[in-house]
C-alpha cells in the first residue's frame with residue numbers, strides 16, 4: 001500500500017515538474033542546490049538539486065526545477081558543487097563495539113613511549129579526578145625508539161604516572177596478553193614492593209614485572225592482569241549509553257545514515273528504543289539478534305519482528321556465526337589450508353542448528369544472517385537455507401532475503417546459488433584490502449583467483465552485494481571500503497592494477513552496494529537508498545567527487561554533511 005502511495009506521489013511530482021512554470025507545487029522545507037548529485041536511480045542518475053518536505057524527497061532535478069520549490073520559509077543549502085549521494089548504509093558492523101572503542105584511548109598507532117604518555121595526558125585533561133582512563137593496542141616492539149628504562153622488554157610506569165597522578169590508568173597490550181598500569185591504579189589494587197610477592201603467588205601463569213629493587217614496573221602479564229583489571233568499571237548501562245552516543249556521532253561524522261548491527265541482544269534494542277524516544281537516535285538502525293543467546297531468538301520468534309513505522313529501530317533478523325576467520329585458520333574450508341596441510345578449519349555451530357534457526361526464521365518472518373567465511377561454511381549454510389526453503393513450498397525463497405555475512409571464499413559451484421535463492425552477500429570490501437596480501441598463503445593462487453572476494457561473479461550471478469566494514473574490526477569509515485571496492489588494492493595503493501582486478505566493482509556498483517543494496521538487505525529499498533521522489537531524505541555530502549576523482553584521492557575525501565530524514569545532523573569543515 002505504502003509502495004503504491006509513493007509511486008503515486010512520484011508520478012505527481014514528475015507531473016508537477018513537467019508543468020513547471022505553473023506555481024502549484026507546495027514549497028519545500030529545505031532545498032539543496034548547486035551540487036553534483038549521484039542519485040543511484042537508474043532512470044535519473046545525476047542531478048544538481050533536491051527539494052525536501054517533511055523529511056522526504058519532494059523533487060530531484062536541475063537548479064531551475066528545484067528553485068521553484070523555494071518559499072519564504074524554505075531553508076536553502078548551497079552545496080557549492082560538492083558531491084551528494086544517498087546516505088551511506090553500513091550493512092555489517094557492531095555499534096556498541098564502535099562506541100566502546102571511542103571510550104578508550106586507541107594506542108595502536110603510537111610510535112614511541114612518549115607519544116603514549118602524551119595521549120594519556122590528553123585524556124587526563126578531559127577526565128574527572130578519580131575516573132579510570134583505559135586504552136588498548138600499544139606494542140613496544142612497534143615503537144621506533146625504545147625508552148631508556150626497560151625491564152624484561154617492557155617500559156616502566158614513572159612517566160605515565162607523572163602525567164596522571166589522580167586518575168588510575170590501565171592500558172591493554174595489542175596482543176591481549178599484557179597490560180600497563182600507573183601508580184594510582186597500582187595503589188588502588190594494593191600493589192607495592194611489600195605486597196608484590198604475595199600477590200604474585202596468587203596469579204599462576206601471570207607475572208607482575210618488578211625492577212631490580214623489587215618495585216612493580218606497571219606491567220602485568222596474563223592472569224596477573226586481573227589484579228588491576230577487576231577494578232576497572234564494568235559495562236554499566238551508563239557507560240553503554242555513553243558508548244552508543246559516541247558510536248552514533250561517529251556514524252554521522254562519517255556520513256553513515258543507516259546501520260545494520262550484526263548481532264546484539266535485548267539490552268541493545270532497549271537502549272535504541274530509549275534513545276529514539278529521547279530524540280538521541282539520529283540514525284536509522286537495523287538489528288540482527290545474536291544467535292549466541294538461543295532463548296533470545298526463541299522469544300523474538302514467538303512475538304515476531306519489530307518493524308518500525310518511523311524507520312529508526314527495526315529488529316527483523318537473526319544472526320548466526322558458523323565458522324572462524326582465515327587469519328587464525330578458523331574459516332571452514334572444503335580443501336586443506338595451503339599453509340597447514342591436513343587442516344580445514346571448523347564450523348563454530350552445528351549445521352543442524354543453522355537449519356533449525358532457518359526454519360524458525362521462516363515461520364516467524366525473520367531474516368537469517370549467517371557469518372560464513374570459508375567455502376565449506378558457505379556451502380553448508382546454503383545447503384541449510386535450501387533445505388529450509390524446501391520445507392515451505394508456499395514461500396518464495398527469493399522474498400526471504402536470507403544473507404550470508406562476509407561470504408569471503410566460495411566454491412565455484414556455489415556462486416550461482418546466491419542468485420538462485422536470492423541470498424544476499426553482505427561483504428566488506430575493506431577486508432579484501434587488508435587481508436588479501438596474506439590470504440593467498442592460506443588459500444593458494446587457484447582458490448584466491450576462483451573464489452575469494454568475488455564481488456563481480458556474485459553480481460553476475462544475480463546476487464545482491466551489500467557493503468560495509470565490520471567495524472570495529474576495521475575502521476567504520478566507508479571511504480576506504482569504497483576505494484577497496486573499485487581498486488582492489490591495499491590502502492597503500494598496491495599492487496599496481498589491483499588484486500584479481502576483474503572482480504572490482506565499478507564506481508556505480510560500489511555506490512549502490514553502500515546505499516540501495518544495503519537498503520535492500522534490510523527490506524527498505526522502497527523507503528531509502530536512492531535519491532528519488534517519495535523516498536527518505538537521507539544524504540551524504542563529500543568534498544570531492546568520489547565518482548570521478550583518481551582512486552587514491554578517495555582516501556583523502558572528507559564527509560562534509562550528513563542528512564537524515566531531511567535534517568542536517570552533521571556538518572564538517
Ligand SMILES: [Zn+2]
Nearest residue numbers: 092093262470
Ligand atoms: Zn561482524
